[in-house]
Amino acid sequence: MPKYAIITGGAGFIGSHLVDRLLDEGDWQVVVIDNFHPGYPRAIKESNLARHRDDPRLRLVEGDILDDATLDTAFYGVDPRKAVVVHLAALVGVRPSMAMAREYHRVNVTGTLHLLEQARARQAAHFVLASSSSVYGKEPAVPWREDMERLEPVSPYAATKLAAEEFTRVYARLHGLDATVLRFFTVFGPRQRPDLAIHAFFRKIGRAEPIQQFGAGLTSRDYTYVADIVDGVRRAMDRPMVRKPGQGSFEIFNLGHSEPIVLKDLIAAIERECGQQAVVEVLPDQPGDVPHTYADVEKARKQLGYEPSTSLGAGLRAFVDWFREHEEIFQPVERDTPTG
Numbered sequence: 001m002p003k004y005a006i007i008t009g010g011a012g013f014i015g016s017h018l019v020d021r022l023l024d025e026g027d028w029q030v031v032v033i034d035n036f037h038p039g040y041p042r043a044i045k046e047s048n049l050a051r052h053r054d055d056p057r058l059r060l061v062e063g064d065i066l067d068d069a070t071l072d073t074a075f076y077g078v079d080p081r082k083a084v085v086v087h088l089a090a091l092v093g094v095r096p097s098m099a100m101a102r103e104y105h106r107v108n109v110t111g112t113l114h115l116l117e118q119a120r121a122r123q124a125a126h127f128v129l130a131s132s133s134s135v136y137g138k139e140p141a142v143p144w145r146e147d148m149e150r151l152e153p154v155s156p157y158a159a160t161k162l163a164a165e166e167f168t169r170v171y172a173r174l175h176g177l178d179a180t181v182l183r184f185f186t187v188f189g190p191r192q193r194p195d196l197a198i199h200a201f202f203r204k205i206g207r208a209e210p211i212q213q214f215g216a217g218l219t220s221r222d223y224t225y226v227a228d229i230v231d232g233v234r235r236a237m238d239r240p241m242v243r244k245p246g247q248g249s250f251e252i253f254n255l256g257h258s259e260p261i262v263l264k265d266l267i268a269a270i271e272r273e274c275g276q277q278a279v280v281e282v283l284p285d286q287p288g289d290v291p292h293t294y295a296d297v298e299k300a301r302k303q304l305g306y307e308p309s310t311s312l313g314a315g316l317r318a319f320v321d322w323f324r325e326h327e328e329i330f331q332p333v334e335r336d337t338p339t340g
């Protein structure tokens, strides 16, 4: 009996790893919706899915989540009652969202609403939303827990993620949709987006270009390896549903590593991996950046059996192996951002 997964943003970094995982499991029919947004080179996204090019269990629908005809095509031939929608497509990155707030809102909030409508109307079995640690803003009390009440995002990107979460909650309450929100903490590993710190630092150190350090280098991020994130997504897709009368099941989970790394230590670890010293250009703190991210993952551990296990060193080595194999397809990408 096939199970169906509709993965938006499935050609991207995290989405393509989820595609690998589901097709390796064997009993999934996978539909990817992706518009190959030009935020970074198309060739990277094509190479992310290349190994499944001839697999009849994967269907790629190239199009925009805001386009209803694209969504109709994606659902064609899918039994929605056996379908999980994993919604990963988004405009990503904190810093570019400052100048493009309306476009971020259109894709991340209105786009999510389009998918929620489809999932509700077709009675999809489960809707899983990729959210972000950025919804916690500059909350000083760490580690961050899902039941913290006063969430104050500090960038348009973070605000769109929180708004998408709230629409998902409303659809669960109002329309009985079973839904799960996953707050990812800075994800790294093979295929990482070129704008994210680890990828940008490797690329630049390798070319003897200066890397940009915003602030004194004392900010920290809860770097989480992509296979651990995908394992958390997989477990969330299968989670048991506890429903209130007339409502769908709704839960929020942090997916992080719970071991924040200070920026200076990250740079030192990358220098060790590269065997080269970084030339560091120190710039002022950026508006929209947060000083720390730190996940409490007890809820995911207890309810999903989530157990992140990949160390920073092992994850960096896997990234380097992938990077060296694919180096020729990277164009210089100067749009760097520390969270996403």
Ligand code: NAD
Residues within 6 Å of the ligand: 008, 009, 010, 011, 012, 013, 014, 015, 033, 034, 035, 036, 037, 038, 039, 045, 063, 064, 065, 066, 087, 088, 089, 090, 091, 092, 107, 111, 130, 131, 132, 133, 183, 184, 185, 186, 187, 188, 193, 339, 340
């Ligand atoms: P990514 O950019 O590699 O993947 C997103 C994909 O969505 C891309 O392939 C892009 O082409 C596609 N897309 C964008 N707009 C679209 C549209 N309108 N219609 C169809 N497809 C569209 O990013 P990623 O790092 O894999 O992030 C995946 C999700 O995880 C995003 O929702 C992001 O906000 C969230 N997230 C990522 C991180 C991280 O560290 N990478 C952290 C927190 C949250």
